[in-house]
Structure formats: C-alpha cells, structure tokens
Amino acid sequence: xxxxxxxxxxxxxxxxxxxxxxxxxxxxxxxxxxxxxxxxxxxxxxxxxxxxxxxxxxxxxxxxxxxxxxxxxxxxxxxxxxxxxxxxxxxxxxxxxxxxxxxxxxx
Amino acid sequence: xxxxxxxxxxxxxxxxxxxxxxxxxxxxxxxxxxxxxxxxxxxxxxxxxxxxxxxxxxxxxxxxxxxxxxxxxxxxxxxxxxxxxxxxxxxxxxxxxxxxxxxxxxxxxxxxxxxxxxxxxx
Numbered sequence: 001x002x003x004x005x006x007x008x009x010x011x012x013x014x015x016x017x018x019x020x021x022x023x024x025x026x027x028x029x030x031x032x033x034x035x036x037x038x039x040x041x042x043x044x045x046x047x048x049x050x051x052x053x054x055x056x057x058x059x060x061x062x063x064x065x066x067x068x069x070x071x072x073x074x075x076x077x078x079x080x081x082x083x084x085x086x087x088x089x090x091x092x093x094x095x096x097x098x099x100x101x102x103x104x105x106x107x
Numbered sequence: 108x109x110x111x112x113x114x115x116x117x118x119x120x121x122x123x124x125x126x127x128x129x130x131x132x133x134x135x136x137x138x139x140x141x142x143x144x145x146x147x148x149x150x151x152x153x154x155x156x157x158x159x160x161x162x163x164x165x166x167x168x169x170x171x172x173x174x175x176x177x178x179x180x181x182x183x184x185x186x187x188x189x190x191x192x193x194x195x196x197x198x199x200x201x202x203x204x205x206x207x208x209x210x211x212x213x214x215x216x217x218x219x220x221x222x223x224x225x226x227x228x229x
Contacts, residue, residue, distance in 0.1 A: 032215075045219070049215040089156070
C-alpha cells in the first residue's frame with residue numbers, strides 16, 4: 001500500500017523560528033504533492049501545490065520543496081496565526097493519500 | 108463562487124449503510140475537468156482520503172475500505188454521492204468533500220466543503 005509518512009507528528013516553536021516538516025512517500029511519484037493547513041474546527045486549506053507553488057493569498061513565509069519520495073514544508077518565520085495541523089498529500093492519481101499530520105504549536 | 112456542501116444523516120446505527128451527498132456549485136462535474144473526493148477525519152485524528160470520482164467518471168478508492176465504498180455522481184443535479192456499507196462506531200468522523208482540477212493546471216484540493224459530522228451508535 002502506498003504511504004505518506006510525515007514527521008514530526010507535533011512540534012513547539014517560538015514566534016520567529018524557522019519550522020520544517022517533512023513528508024516521505026513509500027514510492028516515488030510526480031511533483032503532485034500538496035500541503036494543507038487545518039485550523040481547529042475548520043476544513044483544510046491548500047497552502048502549496050505541485051511541490052513548491054504557493055496557492056494565491058498564502059503568505060510567502062511558507063515554502064515547499066522536494067522530489068521523488070522526500071518533500072518538505074518550511075515556515076521561515078513562525079507566526080501565532082500559523083498554529084494549526086499541517087498535512088501533505090499526493091494528488092496525481094489514486095490513492096490520493098494524506099500524511100499523518102504535524103501539529104504546530106507556539107512555545 | 109465555487110462551493111461544496113455535504114449533507115447526510117447525523118446518526119447511523121452499526122451495520123447500516125451511510126449515504127452522503129456533496130452538492131457543488133460554481134463549476135460543472137462533467138465539463139470542467141473537475142474531480143471530487145470524499146475525505147474523513149475521526150475526532151482528534153488525521154485526514155483519511157476515501158474515494159475520488161474523475162470528470163471522466165473513473166473512480167478510485169482507498170484500498171482498506173474499497174469493498175465498502177461506492178462513489179457516483181449525478182451531473183444534472185451537480186451532486187456527488189458516497190455510500191459506505193456496514194457502518195461501525197470506528198467510522199464516526201467528520202466527512203468532507205473537496206474538488207480538484209485535473210491535469211497540469213491542478214491546484215490540488217483547492218475548495219472544500221465545511222464537513223458533516225456522522226456518529227455511528229446504537
């Protein structure tokens with residue numbers, strides 16, 4: 001079964017810190033990798049698609065990179081409004097698997 | 108404006124079949140190269156992709172739930188329907204639908220419904 005392994009599962013960082021979340025796929029695939037932000041009680045929102053393209057309206061402190069099986073979401077300067085759970089997802093063809101999520105909190 | 112809205116029962120009994128409807132507006136299910144997925148999230152847990160229907164009507168299912176799921180669409184009603192058989196309390200979750208543009212212009216799942224909470228209990 002195809003799997004997306006996300007790490008860490010949670011992190012606590014200070015405002016202004018650089019935060020990195022990784023996602024590893026069990027098999028390589030195209031660049032159809034997205035990152036979503038989900039705030040408590042809300043539906044997820046796409047931050048990044050095609051591995052590194054910022055969705056319109058998303059702050060430039062968010063960035064994505066990677067290829068093959070290893071992908072990364074970086075927040076260059078963590079802000080209080082970034083408290084959320086972040087998910088990666090492969091979306092090119094079935095199965096459209098999500099990672100297990102990373103909960104980001106402010107220290 | 109593109110919107111998706113989930114509807115269905117709030118409570119189902121174990122062994123029953125769940126039927127959920129995603130009503131879409133602002134785009135076409137058969138003309139705009141748009142696909143729709145169902146995704147669920149148990150309380151306090153991660154997102155789980157369940158099923159997807161492409162604009163071509165091709166379907167794709169989560170391997171572990173494949174035998175219990177059926178996704179279909181009614182383009183005249185702008186609806187995507189998910190059925191899940193033999194419901195169990197572990198299926199208690201918020202169920203979301205979300206749309207994706209297919210092909211090179213895809214922005215992944217760029218519009219989501221607000222979700223509908225389904226509880227499985229006798």
